[in-house]
Amino acid sequence: MYKDEIFMERYCEGFDGSGYDWNALARVFIMEIMPELSGIIKFDSESSMFCVYSEEKEAVFKFAAAFHTMCENESLMKELFSKAKLE
16 A cells, blocks of 8 residues: 555556566665666566565565655656556
8 A cells, every 4th residue: 555646657557566566666676776786686576565675684574665765755666667568
């Protein structure tokens, strides 16, 4: 339910706030904000679950903190989500 209103803005494109949608947003986030984590952070999400993992524990903590901060900045989240592609 977290930030559903942002995902619903692209509902007609097939987004609904699923784990796959969070994946799409996280991929854009890593590509644009934290490219140093590309290839280090991996995803194993499902429709009802967003899952991030890595062999590097500190990378997960770093990603989680920065991703949460981004989500709390609604304008930045919307900007990045506008670039997300449905998986």
